[in-house]
Amino acid sequence: MKNGFGKTLSLGIQHVLAMYAGAIVVPLIVGAALGLSPKELTYLVSIDIFMCGAATLLQVWSNKFFGIGLPVVLGCTFTAVSPIIAVGTEYGVSAVYGSIIASGLLVILISFFFGKLVAFFPPVVTGSVVTIIGITLMPVAMNNIAGGEGSADFGDASNLILGFIVLAVIVLLYRFTKGFLKSISILIGIVFGTGIAFFMGKVHFDNVAQADLFQMVQPFYFGAPSFHVAPIITMF
Template identity: 55%
Template sequence: MNKTKKMNIFSLGIQHVLAMYAGAILVPLLVGRALNLTAEQLAYLVSIDLLTCGIATWLQARKGKVLGIGLPAVLGSSFVAVTPMIAIGNQYGIPAIYGSIIAAGLFIMICATFFSKIVKLFPPVVIGTVVTIIGLALIPTGIRNMAGGSGSEDFGGLSHLALSFGVLIFILILHRYARGFVKSLAVLLGIIAGTLVAVLMGKVNVAPVLEASWFRLPQPFYFGWPTFEFGPILTMIIVGMVVIIESTGVFMALGKICDQPVTDKDLARGYRAEGLAFVLGGIFNAFPYNTFAQNVGLVQLSRVKTTNVVVAAGGILVFLGLIPKIAAFATIIPSAVLGGATVVLFGMVVSSGVKMLQSVDFSKQSNLLIVACSVSLGLGVTAVPDLFAQLPQAIRIIVSDGIITGSLSAILLNVFFNLGIKKESIPLQSSPSQANEAHS
């Protein structure tokens, strides 16, 4: 491979990293702040997340006999896991989070072949409903951040609102007037611009950046040895199933773009790679991982379909993950800035779900009931988290999360109404954690 070709691959790899970077750092920031981690712990969480994103991308890019789908897919931390991780951490402690992630990853790897055979049980009515519920359940988190974040002394203060709405307006302006790749970076550029304005307003403490080291190797079980609790494990297995559903749509879309038909065996290898990424996330105290749809848009835009590009992107992510000082920059982003950006990201998750539902035949009353009941239960539990307060704790941890409750409802109701009836084909649109897809 000549030097020019290597540089082209490297530059395209950087583009993939930039396209997914905002989504990749938001998950550790949201979870870490909700669990009241210190600045040092939060910097580690961002660093290890980037590093594991890179390794997970490598696992998926290769096409082996057992794992890896061999498509130009980039993996990142899943938004689906945000509220379950916070709930598990608050009720059982942080080690239980990672015990459940490891267990869920092993479950996915063991059952990958089975899941590839039953993928037709997840038609557009299920996928679209699940995606919509994910977005709707996450929006309150973004709104609280717009006001300064939960626990803020001046919650709802004018400076917070001005900063968050300024970021939101800036992102919308970029979407209206920017073109091509710059448009795809609207959210990331909005976060950067908002943070710079916050520096001028005196709202940014740069001490964590100055104190962070330049190099650090990943440390297994950074937050302590994992613990394995039944409720959290079952919750994370359900999260894993939702991740598989959303990744399936991305795999199908990439297969179509790259003229590579995706078979059941391909899906099984892809699921195993994501399961192994879960396990690595649990060992290194990172996150569950899934395929990012925003990068599918970049493959389509650049027309470069080789996996060499995402391998380069994975290498860049690993490099960034070894440098805590870079990760520390993410930790100083004010909550209000995150709020302005996440309103767009989470809102686009909802929009993606609605778009998927357009292909559903709503002349069938059963489809209307699937969407109606699932969205109602998902939003209901999100708005009234004490609904199941009297249930045993192991069960409560599962049903007290709106995303999990709504997703389970959609899956089970679809089986109830449509089992044995010809299913709709799986949509090729993007999937949930794809909030960034707004820009593609």
């Protein structure tokens, strides 16, 4: 497949859209669990997306210390959702940031030694871990298909039909097409599903129209990071 600008752009948009939902779901889940207001949630989501971009650039930049040199967009892990909620509930959002910073530094310090243990983690082990993570995330996907947990129409038949139509389009395109069309099956499914949802009255742009066109993330919006032993150990 020849990679022209249009094809590269399409694949890039697909990659962003595929990771975007997963990236913002984490702060939405955490924010809702911590009782944040809609305005506070926007700041939490924006800093999440900002850091995803920063982490992606570090991943693309390959050197002797970090980065794999591949155009892989890094999102926000679901692994830390439960610890973040536990720490935030007990100590506040500032302690969440502090524990992430401290545990991140600790991981950097021990990464050299853990790198030596890679021989003890063959594909069957890492594959099993990834599979387990995928299985544990299936309820999140099903909740989203049902309309989003807590929504007024959660579990409504129209939500389920829409979700499975999108899934069917993606699977069929991926299975029965080749080349570029197969590569952008997810993008086509998202666009197709959004179009159907619009005619079903499920897509609204009122909040988008009222939002600012451009807004910078605000450092220390939730306060300066605070450091406590228990949260740091939990996150680590």
